[in-house]
Amino acid sequence: CTHYLFIVVVAVNSTLLTINAGDYIFYTDWAWTSFTVFSISQTLMLCVGATYYLTFTGVPGTATYYGLIMTVYTWVAKGAWFALGYPYDFIVTPIWLPSAMLLDLAYWATKKNKHSLILFGGVLVGMSLPLFNMVNLITVADPLETAFKYPRPTLPPYMTPIEPQVGKFYNSPVALGAGAGAVLSVTFTALGCKLNTW
DSSP, rough: OOHHHHHHHHHHHHHHHGGGGGGGGGOOHHHHHHHHHHHHHHHHHHHHHHHHHHHHOTTTTTTHHHHHHHHHHHHHHHHHHHTTOGGGGGOOOOOOHHHHHHHHHHHTTTSHHHHHIIIIIHHHHHHHHHHHHHHHHSSSSSSSHHHSSSOTTTOOOGSSSOOOOOOTTTTOOOHHHHHHHHHHHHHHHHHHHHGGGG
C-alpha cells in the first residue's frame, strides 16, 4: 500500500513540474518552438517516472496508472485558467495516457525484458507524445483569436497576444519533437530503470 501511495506522490510532483508544459498555446509568438521544447520535458517526466514504477512493481499497467494520475491532477490544476475566465475549449491538458500505454505494451509484449522496454518503449513514447499532443492542440480554440476576445490586462508579457512570428522550428514542431524525443526518451527510460538498482 505504501509503495502505491508513493507512486501517487511522485506522479503528483511530476505533474507539478510539467503543469505549464501545456501552456505553449499562450506563447503566441513562439508557440511551435515552445511546443517542441515542452514535448521533450513532458517525455522526460513520463518516461523516468513511469519506467521507474513499472520496473519497480513489475506489473504491466503501472505506467498507465502513473500517466492517469498525472492527467487527473493536471485537469484540476488547469481549472485555474477556467477560473480566470478563459473558455473551456482554450484549456490545454497534455496527453500522456496513450504514450504510457505504449510503454506498458512494450514491457508486456517482450515478457518484462528491461532492455526491450528501454529501447522499444522509449522510442514509442518519444515519437508518440508530440503527435498525440498536437492532435489535442488542434481541437483547441485558436489562441490568438481567443486572447483578443478575452483580454486580461494583468497578463504577464509572454501571454500578451501579438502577431505570431515564424520561429526556426515553426515548420515541423511534431517532427522535430518526435525526432528528438525518440532519441532522448531511450536515455530517459534507461534512467527510470537505473533508479531501481541504486
